[in-house]
Amino acid sequence: MQDLEMRHLNGPEVGWDGQKAMEKAKALLRRGTFFSNYIIAFVIILTLNFVLPRMMPGDPLQAIYGEEALLAMTPQLEAELVSRLALDQSIGQQFVAYILALLSGDLGHSYYYNQEVLSVILDFLPWTLLLTGTALVISTLAGLILGIESGYRRGRQLDKTLLAGLMFLSGFPDFFMGIVLLLVFGVVMGMVPLSGALTPYSGLEGLPLALDILHHLLAPLAALVLVRVTSAYLLTRNTMITTLKENFILTARAKGCTEGQIKYRHAGRNSLLPVVTATGLLIPHLITGALFVEIVFSYPGVGWLLYNALLTRDYPLIQGILLMVTVAVLLANLLVDLLYSKLDPRVSHAR
Amino acid sequence: MLEICDLKVSYDETEILAGVDLDLLRGDSLAIIGESGAGKTTLGLAVMGLLEERASGRILLDGKDILSLDEKEMRKMRGKDIAMVFQNVEDALDPLMTVSDQIQEAISAHLEKGDPREVDDRVRRLLKSVGLNEDKGGSFPHQLSGGEKQRALIAMALANDPQVLILDEPTASLDAVTKAEITCLLRERIREKIVLVITHDISTAAKLAEKMAVLYAGRIVELGDTKDLLENPRHPYTRGLIRSSPNMTTTKDLQGIPGRMVHGVPGCPFSDRCTQRIDRCRREVPLLKEAGDRMIACHRGGIVPLLELSDVKTSFGDFAAVDGVDLTLYEGETIALVGESGSGKTTLAKTVIGLFEMDDGEGEIRLEGEVLTRRGRDFYKKVQMIYQNPKESISHRMNVLEAIAEPLEVQKAGSPSERRAIVKRVLEEVELPTDDAFLKKYPHQISGGEAQRVAIARALVLNPKLLIADEPTSALDASVQAKILKLLLNLQEKRGLAILFITHDIALARKVSDRMAVMLKGKIVEEGPTSDVTTCPVHPYTMKLLEVVAPHLAPMRGARETRDGSGGLWEVSEVPPLRAREL
Numbered sequence: 001m002q003d004l005e006m007r008h009l010n011g012p013e014v015g016w017d018g019q020k021a022m023e024k025a026k027a028l029l030r031r032g033t034f035f036s037n038y039i040i041a042f043v044i045i046l047t048l049n050f051v052l053p054r055m056m057p058g059d060p061l062q063a064i065y066g067e068e069a070l071l072a073m074t075p076q077l078e079a080e081l082v083s084r085l086a087l088d089q090s091i092g093q094q095f096v097a098y099i100l101a102l103l104s105g106d107l108g109h110s111y112y113y114n115q116e117v118l119s120v121i122l123d124f125l126p127w128t129l130l131l132t133g134t135a136l137v138i139s140t141l142a143g144l145i146l147g148i149e150s151g152y153r154r155g156r157q158l159d160k161t162l163l164a165g166l167m168f169l170s171g172f173p174d175f176f177m178g179i180v181l182l183l184v185f186g187v188v189m190g191m192v193p194l195s196g197a198l199t200p201y202s203g204l205e206g207l208p209l210a211l212d213i214l215h216h217l218l219a220p221l222a223a224l225v226l227v228r229v230t231s232a233y234l235l236t237r238n239t240m241i242t243t244l245k246e247n248f249i250l251t252a253r254a255k256g257c258t259e260g261q262i263k264y265r266h267a268g269r270n271s272l273l274p275v276v277t278a279t280g281l282l283i284p285h286l287i288t289g290a291l292f293v294e295i296v297f298s299y300p301g302v303g304w305l306l307y308n309a310l311l312t313r314d315y316p317l318i319q320g321i322l323l324m325v326t327v328a329v330l331l332a333n334l335l336v337d338l339l340y341s342k343l344d345p346r347v348s349h350a351r
Numbered sequence: 352m353l354e355i356c357d358l359k360v361s362y363d364e365t366e367i368l369a370g371v372d373l374d375l376l377r378g379d380s381l382a383i384i385g386e387s388g389a390g391k392t393t394l395g396l397a398v399m400g401l402l403e404e405r406a407s408g409r410i411l412l413d414g415k416d417i418l419s420l421d422e423k424e425m426r427k428m429r430g431k432d433i434a435m436v437f438q439n440v441e442d443a444l445d446p447l448m449t450v451s452d453q454i455q456e457a458i459s460a461h462l463e464k465g466d467p468r469e470v471d472d473r474v475r476r477l478l479k480s481v482g483l484n485e486d487k488g489g490s491f492p493h494q495l496s497g498g499e500k501q502r503a504l505i506a507m508a509l510a511n512d513p514q515v516l517i518l519d520e521p522t523a524s525l526d527a528v529t530k531a532e533i534t535c536l537l538r539e540r541i542r543e544k545i546v547l548v549i550t551h552d553i554s555t556a557a558k559l560a561e562k563m564a565v566l567y568a569g570r571i572v573e574l575g576d577t578k579d580l581l582e583n584p585r586h587p588y589t590r591g592l593i594r595s596s597p598n599m600t601t602t603k604d605l606q607g608i609p610g611r612m613v614h615g616v617p618g619c620p621f622s623d624r625c626t627q628r629i630d631r632c633r634r635e636v637p638l639l640k641e642a643g644d645r646m647i648a649c650h651r652g653g654i655v656p657l658l659e660l661s662d663v664k665t666s667f668g669d670f671a672a673v674d675g676v677d678l679t680l681y682e683g684e685t686i687a688l689v690g691e692s693g694s695g696k697t698t699l700a701k702t703v704i705g706l707f708e709m710d711d712g713e714g715e716i717r718l719e720g721e722v723l724t725r726r727g728r729d730f731y732k733k734v735q736m737i738y739q740n741p742k743e744s745i746s747h748r749m750n751v752l753e754a755i756a757e758p759l760e761v762q763k764a765g766s767p768s769e770r771r772a773i774v775k776r777v778l779e780e781v782e783l784p785t786d787d788a789f790l791k792k793y794p795h796q797i798s799g800g801e802a803q804r805v806a807i808a809r810a811l812v813l814n815p816k817l818l819i820a821d822e823p824t825s826a827l828d829a830s831v832q833a834k835i836l837k838l839l840l841n842l843q844e845k846r847g848l849a850i851l852f853i854t855h856d857i858a859l860a861r862k863v864s865d866r867m868a869v870m871l872k873g874k875i876v877e878e879g880p881t882s883d884v885t886t887c888p889v890h891p892y893t894m895k896l897l898e899v900v901a902p903h904l905a906p907m908r909g910a911r912e913t914r915d916g917s918g919g920l921w922e923v924s925e926v927p928p929l930r931a932r933e934l
Contacts (some may be wrong), residue, residue: 002578123718147843234860239769246442247437247441247443248441248442248443248445248446250437251437251443251444251453252444252456253429254429254431254434254435255429255434255456255457255460255510256427256428256429256431256457256460257426257456257460258426259422261456266445269447270445270446284699333876346446346491346493
């Protein structure tokens with residue numbers, strides 16, 4: 001009946017197929033607006049990265065490269081820089097030049113490393129990705145599982161112990177936890193190496209190399225995970241407690257579902273959504289956390305690089321790293337959004 | 352066979368179920384009705400083994416005690432032997448799973464190793480059996496309408512063809528049309544099972560269950576066949592529930608039940624709200640006992656007959672003004688006595704109150720079960736009358752205070768100041784001013800409506816159980832009349848006042864009475880529930896009376912005789928499907 005009315009409204013030439021095509025176009029449009037949000041955010045980040053140094057008082061070159069760097073600069077280099085940054089041109093043309101340079105992968109020149117900023121960052125990035133990636137995955141997974149089990153046993157011994165223990169751990173800052181772990185397991189017990197990401201010049205390959213990397217990773221990873229796990233845990237536990245009161249849990253129990261099915265398939269999956277969102281929001285925190293932990297463990301990642309760049313006032317490098325980090329955060333959010341619509345069918349339909 | 356013995360469940364200190372006994376055989380369907388908080392859902396969950404709290408007593412399914420099973424054994428029974436259809440509330444279905452997956456889960460939960468194709472096939476058949484299109488199976492709950500979700504919930508409960516099916520408010524959140532469809536579907540699917548329908552919706556209960564149990568504060572207070580119980584409720588609580596639930600034939604204004612439900616009171620749980628309680632009700636818990644065609648838990652054996660007339664005759668010389676009247680008036684009930692002038696209505700009323708002498712012979716008038724021989728002060732404490740013309744019925748020489756306090760003086764009740772306080776309280780009840788100026792007014796100084804209120808106040812000041820109202824509003828404006836009648840109904844709700852309402856106005860009688868008796872030439876020619884008498888009259892005189900006031904309703908008349916007992920006040924018969932559906 002309804003279909004008939006719809007067809008009638010759409011006129012005779014738009015049949016059922018026409019309607020389907022329209023639906024598709026609408027869906028595509030929704031997709032478009034979804035991605036355009038990210039594109040707009042990206043453009044704003046680029047613009048800020050471009051505008052901010054230029055808004056500083058004095059010579060833009062000085063603002064971008066710092067006073068000391070400028071002192072060491074030869075007139076040829078200055079001329080080259082001026083032309084590369086299009087400083088002798090209008091602001092619009094400068095922006096175009098900046099974007100073009102970015103597109104060709106040119107983030108500027110690090111005078112401390114005397115290398116392209118991009119290549120410097122790329123040298124250090126894998127270690128940070130390894131550290132933050134594993135920390136993110138492990139802390140989220142552990143938080144989820146602990147939260148599900150704890151929420152399911154609300155008020156019982158396991159729940160109380162976990163809650164108290166994790167709350168206690170989350171009170172420490174990352175770097176403090178790092179120092180404690182370094183002292184206890186590295187210095188006193190000698191179980192983990194004190195610095196670095198792998199044993200230099202060891203000539204290891206294959207599995208021994210992987211184990212060596214893992215060995216170096218353990219302590220900084222543990223420091224990050226121990227502090228981060230609590231937020232995922234707490235959120236999962238609390239969501240779990242609310243979800244368990246929902247009616248569909250009763251429906252599932254009435255069907256004769258096993259405890260495991262109720263815990264994970266029904267309650268767990270429904271508790272996952274806020275945790276995924278929160279994980280996305282946690283990524284920036286994790287990156288700043290990694291920065292400190294990398295410094296404590298002298299772990300050769302982007303955090304450690306940023307720290308050194310700050311010490312040496314290597315402005316192009318700092319700027320490059322900040323751009324990288326903001327883009328990384330943006331990408332992480334995009335991933336979370338995509339994942340979210342996969343996890344919750346209601347989201348993709350609402351859009 | 353499902354046997355529930357002395358089932359008790361407490362949350363914290365409160366006893367939610369205080370000893371429930373039920374026996375149900377295969378093919379039985381029982382509706383559990385009652386207000387929210389009566390323990391209906393707790394009962395359902397207890398049978399499902401889904402209660403968090405420890406329950407005491409026994410729930411035997413084919414001799415196996417559900418309450419003694421451990422969680423693992425119970426899990427195997429849930430959804431397989433005993434299943435529950437939940438109310439389609441916002442989140443009764445998992446929002447993240449398709450409907451098919453959720454139904455499939457109900458099947459696989461009880462399969463050791465299932466052939467996936469066979470399971471899929473069963474899911475498809477189930478969807479079809481509840482009237483859902485196959486492609487709806489792939490939908491998520493948020494893409495379905497309320498009725499479709501309810502169908503999915505039903506499919507899930509039916510997945511393993513359970514012996515016992517519990518329907519918890521199966522249609523509560525649906526619109527009327529969908530409700531009728533779902534009810535129809537359920538009726539088809541629940542045959543040959545033991546069915547418990549948990550609902551506060553009496554009409555749904557009537558359509559789905561053959562038997563009905565009324566639950567109050569964790570106890571069953573009345574249990575009987577659905578039709579009998581609804582047409583002739585015998586526990587005061589059941590009557591209160593029915594009076595507050597309208598259906599399409601309800602004629603009397605809705606009335607509630609005074610007070611609110613409290614769990615764990617000593618004695619009868621309903622005693623605080625009951626208008627016919629005696630001392631014993633506060634002390635002892637009444638047991639559910641067989642009483643005629645049903646079981647009732649009431650120390651007074653259900654709603655008590657207040658006034659019983661049998662073969663009452665009143666003659667003036669040779670003329671029999673009242674010629675053999677049988678009539679029973681129950682506590683808290685209104686009977687409208689209708690008929691034209693001279694039919695003997697007023698004579699009957701005056702005979703009851705003792706203004707006319709009843710003829711000697713077989714005739715008997717009983718008040719609260721005792722035969723009336725002489726009418727003393729005690730009688731007038733219980734029975735009072737109000738008259739057609741209020742100004743004439745109050746002495747011109749008495750002011751408001753004196754007129755209302757006079758019955759108290761006659762009964763020698765209290766000191767003058769106490770009487771004054773009582774008069775003021777009654778005046779408040781009838782919504783009149785209580786200031787000195789008003790108390791000192793004489794009948795000619797107040798309006799007709801006020802005068803009738805004063806007359807009502809005078810009648811009520813002794814707190815009578817029976818009020819005989821002889822055309823109490825015929826001298827009043829329509830709006831004043833409406834207010835006075837509302838007042839009477841409110842007092843009935845609050846105090847359990849029984850009213851013998853005498854009028855020639857059938858339209859009026861229809862709005863205030865539970866039952867209607869039609870009088871002609873000193874005899875009652877027709878008597879029955881007001882909605883029945885006014886919609887399907889049997890006696891030609893009643894038809895004539897109705898035709899005079901509502902000629903356009905004429906074709907409906909006379910239908911009651913041919914009805915086979917289905918229908919009546921509550922639609923208990925098969926519901927025809929409202930839309931063409933494929934099943």
